[in-house]
Amino acid sequence: MRLNGTGAPAGPLAPGGSGTFGSTPVEKTAAANTIETELEPHTKTATKHADEATTTAVKGFDGWNTVSGLKKLADTWDKQVKVLVGRLGSEKSALRGASGLFVRNGSGLGDQFRPIGQSRLNGIQGHWC
Incomplete structure (x- = not known):
């Protein structure tokens, strides 16, 4: 792969890629x-x-005799609903956690790259032949 993107694999962050990664934090x-x-x-x-x-x-x-079947059905229903509500809660937490993680990672990476623009070579005068 060259720095100009020639030979870069297609993907969301590669030149010519879609520029999106899954979904945004929003x-x-x-x-x-x-x-x-x-x-x-x-x-x-x-x-x-x-x-x-x-x-x-x-x-x-x-x-x-139908009553025992109805009670068993109600118990099964209640257990399944409890699992569903728990799953919804887990998914909600995971979405919020992932959203915050992406934002924190993006900010952290941005902070790491900021010093690059402040080279110690700025302001040094040299003599070139």
Whole structure:
């Protein structure tokens, strides 16, 4: 690979690449906010409605063998919802963490490269033949 980019592999940071890497910190934050403000509350609301409907059905079938099946179904549903809500929370945290990590890494790299522009050779006068 040469410094002018000839022979550089195609990719997001290579010349001619798309210039994007996955998603921006803003997009990650927006996705985390969507999980928090929409998916988590709507999942909890749907769970509440399903639990209420199951409770009504259990009362309606009181004395029937169907009740044990409905209770088992409700227990399975509740366990699955708990896993889903936990997963949503994990994804939300991961998105926020990744967003912050990219910003911190970008700032850190920028700080590392700033001194390069301040060469100690500036201001030195030499005699050239």
